[in-house]
Every structure is written in structure tokens, then in C-alpha cells.
Amino acid sequence: MKKLLSIFMSLCALFLLTVCAKNEESIQIETAIQETWDQTSNTILESEEISMRQISVKWNDKHVIYELNDSPISTSLMEQLPLTVEIENYSTNEKIFYPPEKLDARDSPLAKGGIGTLAYYEPWGDVVFFYGDFRENSSLFELGKVASGEEMICEMTGTMTIDFVQES
Incomplete structure (x- = not known):
């Protein structure tokens, strides 16, 4: 500055x-x-x-930061921010939430796998926070990767606020 x-x-x-x-x-x-x-x-x-392109996911007194990729699907999510959503447990490796509007997955990269991936499962319209490994799927699109707080993804619970990272 x-x-x-x-x-x-x-x-x-x-x-x-x-x-x-x-x-x-x-x-x-x-x-x-x-x-x-x-x-x-x-x-x-x-x-x-x-x-x-950085978003913060906050719940209780915790937060995780994600770096979004430069794709139409990530832009589609950013256009809906800020969001207050309920997080749900799903399977043994992910947490999910449903954004108010479907995301635009055209010309967006597929999620390749890996802990800390933020993805969108198009058939169900849910955003996925992976805290365990997963397999590639032709309907699972990558939004970004965790930048900090990876170890807390599995602790996500209840009501969360998702917004842009505020510069300090």
C-alpha cells in the first residue's frame, strides 16, 4: 500500500x-x-x-480458507457470496452444503482428488468440502483447494458463514 x-x-x-x-x-x-x-x-x-479468489468458511470460533480456481463454476459460487448455510455430514470423507442457486459448471475442471479439495457435485447441486481422499467423477467439478485450516475441515458442523477473505 x-x-x-x-x-x-x-x-x-x-x-x-x-x-x-x-x-x-x-x-x-x-x-x-x-x-x-x-x-x-x-x-x-x-x-x-x-x-x-480467497473465501473464508466460518463456524463457531473456527475458520478455513480456500483459494478458488479461475473457472466459471468458482465465479458462479462467488456471485452468491456471502452465504449462511447449514453443513451436513456425508460419507466418511466430506462435508456438504447446498447453495441457493445451481452453479455454472460449463468449461470447468473436474476435481482430481485429494484432501482439502472444494468441489461441486452437479447432479445434486451440492458443494463438497473433502477432508479425505476421493475418486474422480465426471460430475464432480473443482472449485479450489484449502489454503489454511485443512485439519479443521472434518470438524465443520452446524451453521456456517462463507464470504470473501477480508484484507487486514
Whole structure:
């Protein structure tokens, strides 16, 4: 953030210089300012997009963080956030919940297996938190992977809040 503030202040100083003298040099300075501004804007947008792909799953006083992949199905889930849902036990390796609307699985990757995978089972319309290994399934799409708190997935119970990770 300090770096962005420093860049912004530099841009302001360069702008003031261009106002004072309109010649060939000031035109070059204006061009440099615009290029720097464009690069800074793109960097800010990219960093916001990256942080927006992390979600937090909270219940009681615990939470697990997931990093979502860049797929239509993950975007479809993010568009429904924040959510307050009831978690259910299913089988011996997963917890599930049903989002209010079905997710768009077109052109999305299949879940490959592995503890900590966040997936969507399209036939039933449920989101799955895997805390044990699983087999690949042509109807099971990957949303992302656990970023922190993997050991707590099996403890998920009751009402949960799912939302974007808040920058601190």
C-alpha cells in the first residue's frame, strides 16, 4: 500500500511539473505519467482479483480458507457470496452444503482428488468440502483447494458463514 501511495504522490508531482511548462519535455512527461498510471491501475486490479479468489468458511470460533480456481463454476459460487448455510455430514470423507442457486459448471475442471479439495457435485447441486481422499467423477467439478485450516475441515458442523477473505 505504501508503494502505491508513493507512486501516486510521484504521479501528482509529475503532473504539477507538466502544468508549469508546456513544451516537448512536458509532453514526454505526460506520456510517462499516463503509462505509469495505466501500469499501476492494472497492478491494483490484478491484486484485488487475486484476493477476491480467497473465501473464508466460518463456524463457531473456527475458520478455513480456500483459494478458488479461475473457472466459471468458482465465479458462479462467488456471485452468491456471502452465504449462511447449514453443513451436513456425508460419507466418511466430506462435508456438504447446498447453495441457493445451481452453479455454472460449463468449461470447468473436474476435481482430481485429494484432501482439502472444494468441489461441486452437479447432479445434486451440492458443494463438497473433502477432508479425505476421493475418486474422480465426471460430475464432480473443482472449485479450489484449502489454503489454511485443512485439519479443521472434518470438524465443520452446524451453521456456517462463507464470504470473501477480508484484507487486514
